[in-house]
């Protein structure tokens with residue numbers, strides 16, 4: 001039997017047993033009420049919604065109390081701000097928020113005191129949340145989280161610039177679709193559930209969708225071809241999640257997408273950079289039904305940039321040259337000495353411990369930022385509850401110069417049949433300077449080793 005059908009049946013049966021009020025129709029509640037999937041994952045409805053929304057990733061710092069805030073985030077052109085304490089402490093947290101005030105903060109980005117928030121808080125995505133999920137989330141914060149008394153840190157944004165907050169109301173009008181998710185009756189329940197999660201709580205577009213002039217995401221759903229088409233963020237590239245064959249998810253099956261989100265890896269690659277936070281804190285806690293639903297939705301996105309591109313095909317000449325110790329191509333000797341132990345002379349890695357580079361969509365990403373960043377700085381480890389612990393990618397910041405890193409990456413991007421663009425020394429220098437671990441002014445630098 002098709003595993004998807006099986007999972008759907010299990011999911012539906014949980015849904016039917018837990019949905020005894022009969023007030024909500026099964027169809028719409030499957031897509032937009034997370035209670036049944038929370039039960040399948042063995043946690044409360046509200047905690048599950050908090051996992052889906054990944055509140056902890058932004059509202060915590062590694063050495064601090066969970067959800068007490070304090071993470072520095074950059075607001076383009078304005079400065080930095082700190083995430084706030086969202087534990088139910090009445091003095092420094094959100095203990096005084098009524099449900100209506102909480103709902104307004106989550107959907108419209110307005111704090112209890114009326115101050116407008118910057119969209120560093122992904123309220124344009126959370127606006128799609130259903131009322132059931134919003135209520136469960138509120139109850140979770142008010143009753144299941146311990147209050148922590150920790151004052152918020154003031155933003156490092158000059159006062160006159162901080163007046164931009166006032167303009168956020170207009171920004172919202174111009175850029176947001178603030179309606180809760182409405183199921184598309186032409187699509188399956190599974191697709192709708194996936195759309196609800198990806199567009200809404202999962203706020204995948206906050207990283208994976210390119211931004212426009214007003215810093216708004218260029219598309220908020222599949223109706224726009226920029227939606228999830230890949231975007232730069234914090235010197236990583238959140239690569240394309242559409243159907244592009246080489247650099248998107250075109251070659252992945254639904255099961256392989258679900259495996260990546262649930263465990264942090266599959267036969268194409270391993271989560272790294274800022275995606276590690278997503279897997280560690282959010283997607284690995286989702287039920288199998290929800291992982292497959294997201295995969296079904298993502299796999300319905302058509303190819304965009306590569307409609308006429310030549311499909312990638314494995315070419316073995318690279319491996320033959322490496323094994324014959326023929327290092328004519330710049331970067332090939334460094335690859336052999338520093339990388340092939342783990343990623344293989346055949347580029348196939350050692351699944352699931354070390355990812356392949358051959359055929360890995362991120363290697364063919366038009367934007368090489370992620371490749372540069374991981375080679376300079378290594379990556380946080382995926383801590384998956386299921387599946388084996390993979391090894392870490394070491395950092396080469398001290399060992400290799402910018403020119404050497406540019407060469408080795410250019411080499412990989414044209415090895416084994418890849419047709420990726422060259423990486424320049426200047427591109428490496430830029431990421432090296434911006435991600436200097438001693439500078440600490442980039443939120444994600446803080447979390448790198």
Ligand code: HEC
Pocket residue numbers: 049050053054055056057058059073081082083084085086094102105106111112116117118119120121122137
């Ligand atoms: C991508 C980072 C990010 C994520 C994920 C995130 N937040 Fe936030 N949140 C912020 C930032 C930044 C602010 C402060 C915005 C400002 O001051 O303009 C904030 C502010 C808030 C506030 C206003 C609190 C106050 O001080 O009055 C609430 C409530 C809130 N977030 C709840 C949540 C919940 C619940 C989740 C999970 C469903 C969540 N946030 C996920 C970044 C995030």
Ligand code: HEC
Pocket residue numbers: 268269270271272334335338339340341342343353354355356360362371374375378379380381382390391392393394396408409
């Ligand atoms: C000790 C083993 C090891 C060595 C040596 C190594 N890597 Fe990695 N690499 C990994 C692991 C493990 C990952 C998966 C990400 C993680 O968990 O840190 C990875 C990930 C990557 C990725 C991202 C691909 C993905 O899907 O995760 C790139 C690109 C990469 N390595 C390039 C290189 C380059 C270039 C070199 C040589 C300069 C190199 N690696 C050397 C272990 C290694």
Ligand code: HEC
Pocket residue numbers: 197198202203204205206207208233236237238239240241247248249257260261269270271272273274275276277278283294360361362370
């Ligand atoms: C905080 C930023 C961020 C968020 C939020 C985010 N991603 Fe990612 N994602 C990345 C980055 C950076 C990469 C590239 C590194 C890698 O492949 O792991 C990535 C890679 C991926 C990949 C692998 C793509 C490939 O070709 O190898 C998938 C699949 C993915 N993300 C799905 C999702 C989904 C689904 C969501 C929403 C639930 C999501 N991401 C939310 C940053 C993010």
